[in-house]
Structure formats: structure tokens, C-alpha cells
Amino acid sequence: MDKHLHIVAHDVPWPADYGGAIDVFYKIKALHALGVKVHLHCFTGSRKPQKELEQYCVSVQYYSRKRKLAAFSLKVPYIVQSRRDVQLLKDLSNDQYPILLDCIHCTYLLHTNQLKDRKVFVRPQNVEYRYYNQLAKHETNIVKKIYFAWESRLLKGYERSIANKAVFWPLNQQDLKTYQEEFGAKRADFLPAFVGWDAIDGLPDKGCFCLYQGNLSINENEKAADWLLNHVFNNLEIPFVVAGKDPSLPLQTLAHSHAQSCMVINPSNADMEDMVRKAQVNIIPSFNETGVKLKLLHALFHGRHCLVNPQAVAGSGLETLCHIATTEQEFKKEISRLFDIPFTASMRAQRMDVLKSLYNNEQNARQLIAWIY
Secondary structure, eight states, X not given: OOOEEEEEESSOOOSOOSHHHHHHHHHHHHHHHXXXXXXXXXXXXXXXXXXXXXXXXXXXXXXXXXXGGGGOOSSSOHHXXXXXOHHHHHHHTTSOOOEEEESGGGOHHHHTTTTTXXXXXXXXXXXXXXXXXXXXXXXXXXXXXXXXXXHHHHHXXXXXXXXXXXXXXXXXXXXXXXXIIISOOSSBOOOOOOOSOOOXXXXXXXXXXXXXXXXXXXXXXXXXXXXXXXXXXXXXXXXXXXXEESOOHHXXXXXXXXXXXXXXXXXXXXXXXXHHHHXXXXXXXXXXXXXXXXXXXXXXXXXSEEXXXXXXXXXXXXXXXXXXXXXXXXXXXHHHHHTTSOBOHHHHHHHHHHHHHHSOHHHHHHHHHHHHO
């Protein structure tokens, strides 16, 4: 008998060029390869419909997010309320196939008990209230800061309220613990992130620069780049490259003010891949413990040494593959040490043992199928 599955995504998952899209797209691709007939439903905003998705799905439906006052609620988080859609319920009601709600953002129908007679699963990308709390903590724009703090407050109660209305599959062990112990979820399991990388092929020997990369329009990432430039590479005689999307003018100025640092603005995917592979040290600090840092996984699959802080690897199972530092002095010391250490075949083999057991798309898709059917 054919296996059918509705997947509701909070965004259009192609191009798979950021964390949430990567997990959704490669999950769909892995399920398709195993014969699952995926019915995809996704919300549009800045990302538009994509023909690429039709290769892996028997149907693809698009829904417009509500904006501003149409999405305002004093009780339901904006990221959820803006994705309530009558047509989505109608489309899901045409059959009795299982439903996977990808991200908390897509759970409005779960919250309103309109899916209570269906087999429903939720894939949280983060513990969202913690994620938004961190956004508020690092935001400098007062209006955005108030919004993030209010959203975090609403999300904390919301996430707890739906924790026993479906089966939950967080993508790291720390988030699983939160769902079980803080939210009281009785049906939850760890399911690693689906990724777009197969080969573990960090280049041998040594590179000639250190790299920090990410979406630099996100305040948290700008803060990390600013911290590295002002407090770590401020007096290191080691080349440092900051690369990413849409950096602010002050960050661009800062990056080019140091003799040993520079910035690559809006690199292509191919250029970013080239930098990750050629860097001697991929530096990936994070101010947020929730979720999995897919840029860290990218560097572990294709780069040399990875230097992180504890928040970047919390609950990920990747601790043994990374070098960990906390203070600026520890970062300076580790960068200076790692810059002279060649990347070896034995280091690559150690990564293979861990990554192929955790981040194996086929294996994880088979586990997902076993849980659903």
C-alpha cells in the first residue's frame, strides 16, 4: 500500500539555503527516495513558488502569510497566527493521511484542535521561546526588541499548551529534554537534522585564513562577527574572513578596518562552499543554545578545524568533533594553536564515525517512516 504524508512547511523550502529550509527539503527528498508520496503545503512570503519541489512531491500547495494587523493576537504568537489558513484545513481534510507540521510556526490547526482526529507529528526547529528570548536580548532596535520579547512570552505558554496534542521530533537532545521536562510532552523523540551533505571531505594539510560565515542581516550573527572582530582578531596576526548575506554598513567598515581581516558580501553558494573548504579554522560561536547550527554541520562535512563555544554544540552530539572555547582569551589561544595544525585523515575518519551515525538522511527517513506508519 502506498504511503502518503502531508508536510506543512513554514516557508518555501527551496532554495535550501538556510537552516529551516535545509531540514525540510532534504527530509522531503529522502522520503521521496524511499517511496513516500509527499503532499507539500508551504507558506509564501519573500520566497516564491518553486518548480524544483515538484520533482519530490505528488502535490505542492502554497498559502499566503497574513501580515500586520491581520496576524495580530494577544494570545497566539505572531509566527503562528500569521499562518492560520482556512484553505489549508480544507486541503488537509480531503483525506486521512498523516500530517507532519514542520516548525511550531505551522501548528495553528493543532492549537485550535481542528486536527484532533488525525495522526499528527510536529518537527520543532528550535525551542522557539528561547530562540526569541535570545533575539530580544541582542536586538538594539527598541521596537524589534519589544516584539521579540513579547513573542517569546507568548511562545513559552503556547509551546507548553500544544506539547501533548501531537508527537514531537526535536532535532537536538537539549530541545528534547525541554519538551519532556519543561513542557511535559509524553510523546517526543530525537530526530537529527536532515542535511544536504554526504561526503566528509575536509581538505588535508593547512589553509591560510579563518572564517566566520552566516546570514549577517540577523542581529545575533552580526553580534558574533562584531565580537570576533573587536575582541578576538583585534590583535591576532592571522587572516580572518567574514562572509555572508546583507551585512550592515558599520559591520562592513569594521571588517575592513583591520589589516588582517576582510568581508565577502553576499557570496554565491559556490563561493561560500569554497571558503568553508579552504579555511584553516571555521569559527562558529552562537548566543543561542536551541536547535542545531547547520553551518556547523556544513563545516564539519566539508571544512577543516571547527572552533565553537558551548552554546553552539549544546545537545548536538557534536562536541567531540569540535574545539570549544568560551572567553575571548580562550578563542585567541585556540585559533593561534589550530592555525598551525594540519588537518589529517585520522581527523576526517573521526568525523565520519559520528556524522554518518547521526546525520544519515536515509537512516533517519527510515526511522521517521517507522514512527509514522
